[in-house]
Amino acid sequence: AQSVTxxxxxxxxxxxxxxxxxxxxxxxVPPYLFWYVQYPNQGLQLLLKYTSAATLVKGINGxxxxxxxxxxxxxxxxxxxxxxxxxxxxxxVSDGWxxxxxFGAGTRLTVKP
Amino acid sequence: DAMVxxxxxxxxxxxxxxxxxxxxxxxxxxVMYWYQxxxxxxxxxxxxxxxxxxxxxxxxxxxxxxxxxxxSFCFLxxxxxxxxxAAMYLCATSRLGQGSYNxxxFGPGTRLTVL
Numbered sequence: 001a002q003s004v005t006x007x008x009x010x011x012x013x014x015x016x017x018x019x020x021x022x023x024x025x026x027x028x029v030p031p032y033l034f035w036y037v038q039y040p041n042q043g044l045q046l047l048l049k050y051t052s053a054a055t056l057v058k059g060i061n062g063x064x065x066x067x068x069x070x071x072x073x074x075x076x077x078x079x080x081x082x083x084x085x086x087x088x089x090x091x092x093v094s095d096g097w098x099x100x101x102x103f104g105a106g107t108r109l110t111v112k113p
Numbered sequence: 114d115a116m117v118x119x120x121x122x123x124x125x126x127x128x129x130x131x132x133x134x135x136x137x138x139x140x141x142x143x144v145m146y147w148y149q150x151x152x153x154x155x156x157x158x159x160x161x162x163x164x165x166x167x168x169x170x171x172x173x174x175x176x177x178x179x180x181x182x183x184x185s186f187c188f189l190x191x192x193x194x195x196x197x198x199a200a201m202y203l204c205a206t207s208r209l210g211q212g213s214y215n216x217x218x219f220g221p222g223t224r225l226t227v228l
Contacts, residue, residue: 032214032215032216034216036219041201041222041224042221042222043117043119043203043205043219043220043221043222044156044203044205044217044219045219046216046218049214049216051214088153090155090156094214094215094216095215100215101215101217103155103156104155105154105155106153106154106155108153
């Protein structure tokens with residue numbers, strides 16, 4: 001069975017500071033990994049995905065994530081936080097062979113001026 | 114643009130009064146999902162359709178039903194809403210098949226209020 005664990009339900013950074021949101025996965029097969037962002041009263045929007053090509057994945061809005069198999073991690077980073085990055089972020093894992101996607105519990109990012 | 118559409122965006126119903134939420138897609142995806150999301154929680158999968166095949170999650174209450182009359186549309190029916198059913202309901206789609214990663218595309222959600 002697959003699962004993801006997001007470390008830290010709340011992360012607060014200052015505007016312009018580094019954003020680091022942590023995600024660790026568990027999977028018995030090579031995983032496909034995703035980061036989604038959710039703004040208040042909206043659906044989930046895909047930020048980026050890892051599909052077994054490059055281990056460093058670049059997404060929208062300046063975010064990127066690195067797949068590290070040895071650490072079973074897929075942490076999301078952004079060099080410089082912007083006020084508009086304040087949102088809920090979900091890490092998710094899929095094996096691509098069935099209809100199952102597992103979401104982490106989410107991390108709420110707050111950006112202080 | 115290809116997209117997932119949910120109507121209405123906000124729905125208010127009375128305790129015990131049946132309500133139907135609608136989802137449509139222009140992506141021509143073969144899988145459609147319904148999730149329930151309560152405040153500050155991850156989306157919880159209720160059920161999904163793989164083409165016409167309905168797949169219910171084991172812990173989805175009988176109060177929740179779904180219909181998929183064609184590829185483009187999927188409905189969520191709540192037969193007798195309780196106060197605990199107040200939540201955001203998210204529809205998502207994916208294309209499952211060779212070379213698929215099961216990436217899911219989400220609609221904007223319907224926020225259900227139960228009075």
